[in-house]
Amino acid sequence: MVEHSPSILAFLKQLQRVPYLASKNIYVVAQYFLDLDDQATEKFVRVLRDLKQKVEKCTICWTWKECQKECAFCTSPRRDAQTICVVETWRDLIAIEKTGGYLGRYHVLGGALCPLDGVGPDDLTIKQLITRIDECKELIFAFNQTPEGEATAAFISSKLKDKELKITCLARGLPVGSSLEAMDRLTVYKALSERRVF
Ligand SMILES: [Zn+2]
Numbered sequence: 001m002v003e004h005s006p007s008i009l010a011f012l013k014q015l016q017r018v019p020y021l022a023s024k025n026i027y028v029v030a031q032y033f034l035d036l037d038d039q040a041t042e043k044f045v046r047v048l049r050d051l052k053q054k055v056e057k058c059t060i061c062w063t064w065k066e067c068q069k070e071c072a073f074c075t076s077p078r079r080d081a082q083t084i085c086v087v088e089t090w091r092d093l094i095a096i097e098k099t100g101g102y103l104g105r106y107h108v109l110g111g112a113l114c115p116l117d118g119v120g121p122d123d124l125t126i127k128q129l130i131t132r133i134d135e136c137k138e139l140i141f142a143f144n145q146t147p148e149g150e151a152t153a154a155f156i157s158s159k160l161k162d163k164e165l166k167i168t169c170l171a172r173g174l175p176v177g178s179s180l181e182a183m184d185r186l187t188v189y190k191a192l193s194e195r196r197v198f
Contacts, residue, residue, distance in 0.1 A: 008034075060132065062108040062125045063090050073106050080104045082137040085192075086129060086156070087180070088112045088144060095180040096142060099189035104140070107132070112148035113155055121155065130159055141169040141198055142191075144179040157198055167198040 002008045008030065015026040036044065055064050058071035065071045073079065083104030087093050088111055096102050109124040121127075133139060141156070143149030157167055171194035180188055 059128075061106045062110060062128065063093055063106060078103060081135060083140065084129075084133065084136050084138075085140040085142050087142050088149065088152070089181075092142060092144070092180040095183065095185075095188050096192060098185050099192060101189045101193060104138075109152065112143060112146070112152040114148045114151075124152075126156060126159070129156065133160070133163065133165060136165065138166045138168060140192070140195060141167065142180065143169070145170075145174045145176050146179075153198065168195040169198045170195055172196070 002012065011033070012026055012030055015021055015029055016023065021029060033041070033044075054067050056067045057063065058065045058074055060074045061071060063071070063073060080103060084107050085093075085096060085102060085104055086107045086109060087096065088109055090108055093106050093108060096106075107125065107129045109126065109129070111119055111124055113119055113121065113124070139160070141153045143153055153169060160167065170191040174183070174187070174191050183191075
Protein backbone atom coordinates (compact mmCIF):
# COMPACT_ATOMS: atom_id res chain seq x y z
CA MET A 1 0.00 0.00 0.00
CA VAL A 2 1.01 3.63 -0.34
CA GLU A 3 1.85 3.88 3.38
CA HIS A 4 5.24 2.41 2.49
CA SER A 5 6.08 5.34 0.26
CA PRO A 6 6.18 8.66 2.09
CA SER A 7 6.76 10.43 -1.23
CA ILE A 8 3.60 9.07 -2.80
CA LEU A 9 1.71 9.75 0.40
CA ALA A 10 2.87 13.37 0.44
CA PHE A 11 1.85 13.77 -3.21
CA LEU A 12 -1.61 12.29 -2.59
CA LYS A 13 -2.03 14.73 0.28
CA GLN A 14 -1.41 17.66 -2.09
CA LEU A 15 -3.82 16.24 -4.66
CA GLN A 16 -6.50 15.93 -2.00
CA ARG A 17 -6.42 19.70 -1.60
CA VAL A 18 -7.27 20.29 -5.25
CA PRO A 19 -10.97 21.06 -5.76
CA TYR A 20 -12.93 18.56 -7.85
CA LEU A 21 -10.38 15.79 -7.36
CA ALA A 22 -12.58 13.36 -5.49
CA SER A 23 -10.77 10.90 -3.27
CA LYS A 24 -11.25 8.17 -5.90
CA ASN A 25 -9.69 10.29 -8.63
CA ILE A 26 -6.49 11.23 -6.86
CA TYR A 27 -5.04 7.79 -7.63
CA VAL A 28 -5.76 8.24 -11.34
CA VAL A 29 -4.04 11.63 -11.27
CA ALA A 30 -1.15 10.32 -9.18
CA GLN A 31 -0.67 7.47 -11.66
CA TYR A 32 -0.49 10.00 -14.50
CA PHE A 33 2.33 11.89 -12.78
CA LEU A 34 4.17 8.75 -11.71
CA ASP A 35 4.23 7.63 -15.34
CA LEU A 36 5.47 10.99 -16.71
CA ASP A 37 9.00 10.92 -18.11
CA ASP A 38 11.58 13.44 -16.89
CA GLN A 39 11.05 15.84 -19.79
CA ALA A 40 7.29 15.99 -19.39
CA THR A 41 7.65 16.39 -15.63
CA GLU A 42 10.06 19.30 -16.11
CA LYS A 43 7.64 20.92 -18.51
CA PHE A 44 4.71 20.59 -16.14
CA VAL A 45 6.68 22.09 -13.25
CA ARG A 46 7.93 24.93 -15.45
CA VAL A 47 4.45 25.81 -16.70
CA LEU A 48 3.07 25.78 -13.17
CA ARG A 49 5.91 28.00 -11.91
CA ASP A 50 5.38 30.41 -14.82
CA LEU A 51 1.69 30.54 -14.02
CA LYS A 52 2.41 31.56 -10.46
CA GLN A 53 5.11 34.08 -11.40
CA LYS A 54 3.73 35.63 -14.55
CA VAL A 55 0.02 35.94 -13.90
CA GLU A 56 -1.62 38.47 -11.61
CA LYS A 57 -4.99 40.10 -11.11
CA CYS A 58 -5.84 43.25 -13.06
CA THR A 59 -6.41 46.01 -10.50
CA ILE A 60 -9.34 47.44 -12.48
CA CYS A 61 -11.54 44.43 -13.33
CA TRP A 62 -9.83 41.87 -11.01
CA THR A 63 -9.54 39.11 -13.54
CA TRP A 64 -6.28 37.29 -14.23
CA LYS A 65 -3.80 38.78 -16.69
CA GLU A 66 -0.13 38.45 -17.66
CA CYS A 67 2.01 40.66 -15.37
CA GLN A 68 3.89 42.15 -18.32
CA LYS A 69 0.81 42.99 -20.36
CA GLU A 70 -2.16 45.30 -20.12
CA CYS A 71 -5.51 43.72 -19.34
CA ALA A 72 -7.18 42.87 -22.65
CA PHE A 73 -10.67 43.38 -21.19
CA CYS A 74 -9.94 46.82 -19.73
CA THR A 75 -7.91 48.26 -22.60
CA SER A 76 -9.49 46.85 -25.75
CA PRO A 77 -11.01 49.66 -27.84
CA ARG A 78 -13.50 47.10 -29.19
CA ARG A 79 -15.05 46.81 -25.76
CA ASP A 80 -17.68 49.29 -24.59
CA ALA A 81 -16.32 51.05 -21.50
CA GLN A 82 -19.80 52.20 -20.50
CA THR A 83 -21.12 48.71 -19.84
CA ILE A 84 -19.73 46.65 -16.98
CA CYS A 85 -20.77 43.06 -16.39
CA VAL A 86 -20.29 42.11 -12.74
CA VAL A 87 -19.55 38.44 -12.06
CA GLU A 88 -18.71 36.46 -8.96
CA THR A 89 -15.67 34.65 -10.28
CA TRP A 90 -13.24 34.43 -13.15
CA ARG A 91 -14.97 31.18 -14.16
CA ASP A 92 -18.25 33.05 -14.66
CA LEU A 93 -16.43 35.57 -16.84
CA ILE A 94 -15.22 32.68 -18.99
CA ALA A 95 -18.79 31.35 -19.27
CA ILE A 96 -19.92 34.75 -20.60
CA GLU A 97 -16.93 35.13 -22.93
CA LYS A 98 -17.72 31.72 -24.40
CA THR A 99 -21.08 33.03 -25.63
CA GLY A 100 -19.20 35.46 -27.87
CA GLY A 101 -22.14 37.82 -27.41
CA TYR A 102 -20.78 40.31 -24.91
CA LEU A 103 -18.49 43.20 -25.79
CA GLY A 104 -18.47 45.32 -22.67
CA ARG A 105 -16.12 45.31 -19.70
CA TYR A 106 -16.11 43.14 -16.62
CA HIS A 107 -15.76 43.33 -12.89
CA VAL A 108 -14.88 40.18 -10.93
CA LEU A 109 -16.05 40.36 -7.31
CA GLY A 110 -14.09 37.37 -6.09
CA GLY A 111 -17.19 35.55 -4.79
CA ALA A 112 -20.61 36.39 -3.37
CA LEU A 113 -21.74 37.67 0.01
CA CYS A 114 -22.19 34.79 2.44
CA PRO A 115 -22.31 35.79 6.11
CA LEU A 116 -22.49 32.13 7.22
CA ASP A 117 -19.13 31.46 5.60
CA GLY A 118 -17.76 34.77 6.85
CA VAL A 119 -17.71 36.45 3.41
CA GLY A 120 -18.61 40.11 3.87
CA PRO A 121 -18.47 43.15 1.55
CA ASP A 122 -14.84 43.86 2.41
CA ASP A 123 -13.82 40.39 1.23
CA LEU A 124 -15.06 41.20 -2.27
CA THR A 125 -14.06 43.95 -4.71
CA ILE A 126 -17.30 45.90 -4.16
CA LYS A 127 -15.56 49.14 -3.11
CA GLN A 128 -13.36 48.94 -6.19
CA LEU A 129 -16.46 48.46 -8.37
CA ILE A 130 -18.13 51.55 -6.92
CA THR A 131 -15.07 53.68 -7.64
CA ARG A 132 -15.12 52.77 -11.33
CA ILE A 133 -18.75 53.23 -12.25
CA ASP A 134 -18.71 56.98 -12.94
CA GLU A 135 -17.88 56.37 -16.58
CA CYS A 136 -20.40 53.55 -16.77
CA LYS A 137 -23.98 53.71 -18.09
CA GLU A 138 -25.09 50.14 -17.55
CA LEU A 139 -24.15 47.67 -14.86
CA ILE A 140 -25.12 44.05 -15.53
CA PHE A 141 -25.42 41.70 -12.56
CA ALA A 142 -24.48 38.27 -13.91
CA PHE A 143 -24.57 36.40 -10.63
CA ASN A 144 -25.30 32.78 -9.93
CA GLN A 145 -28.97 32.01 -9.24
CA THR A 146 -28.39 31.43 -5.54
CA PRO A 147 -29.38 33.24 -2.33
CA GLU A 148 -25.77 34.51 -2.12
CA GLY A 149 -25.95 35.89 -5.66
CA GLU A 150 -29.27 37.60 -4.91
CA ALA A 151 -27.95 39.08 -1.67
CA THR A 152 -24.87 40.41 -3.45
CA ALA A 153 -26.97 42.07 -6.15
CA ALA A 154 -29.25 43.67 -3.55
CA PHE A 155 -26.30 44.93 -1.52
CA ILE A 156 -24.50 46.51 -4.48
CA SER A 157 -27.64 48.15 -5.84
CA SER A 158 -28.35 49.65 -2.40
CA LYS A 159 -24.91 51.26 -2.52
CA LEU A 160 -25.65 52.76 -5.94
CA LYS A 161 -29.16 54.08 -5.49
CA ASP A 162 -28.05 57.71 -5.75
CA LYS A 163 -26.21 57.15 -9.03
CA GLU A 164 -27.68 57.72 -12.45
CA LEU A 165 -27.07 54.28 -13.76
CA LYS A 166 -29.05 51.52 -15.43
CA ILE A 167 -28.76 48.27 -13.50
CA THR A 168 -29.80 45.07 -15.23
CA CYS A 169 -29.63 41.40 -14.35
CA LEU A 170 -29.83 38.13 -16.21
CA ALA A 171 -33.20 37.04 -17.65
CA ARG A 172 -35.50 34.92 -15.54
CA GLY A 173 -35.77 31.27 -16.35
CA LEU A 174 -32.31 30.21 -15.29
CA PRO A 175 -32.47 27.18 -13.00
CA VAL A 176 -32.52 28.14 -9.32
CA GLY A 177 -29.28 27.25 -7.60
CA SER A 178 -27.39 27.15 -10.87
CA SER A 179 -23.97 28.62 -11.53
CA LEU A 180 -23.10 30.29 -14.81
CA GLU A 181 -20.09 28.10 -15.44
CA ALA A 182 -22.26 24.97 -15.33
CA MET A 183 -24.70 26.25 -17.95
CA ASP A 184 -24.44 25.71 -21.66
CA ARG A 185 -23.35 28.55 -23.90
CA LEU A 186 -26.76 29.21 -25.44
CA THR A 187 -28.50 29.45 -22.06
CA VAL A 188 -25.95 31.97 -20.84
CA TYR A 189 -26.22 33.91 -24.09
CA LYS A 190 -30.02 34.05 -23.86
CA ALA A 191 -29.95 35.07 -20.20
CA LEU A 192 -27.55 37.87 -21.03
CA SER A 193 -29.20 39.14 -24.20
CA GLU A 194 -32.67 39.09 -22.63
CA ARG A 195 -31.51 40.79 -19.44
CA ARG A 196 -34.03 42.81 -17.49
CA VAL A 197 -33.95 45.89 -15.30
CA PHE A 198 -32.93 44.94 -11.78
ZN1 LIG B 1 -8.88 44.37 -16.38
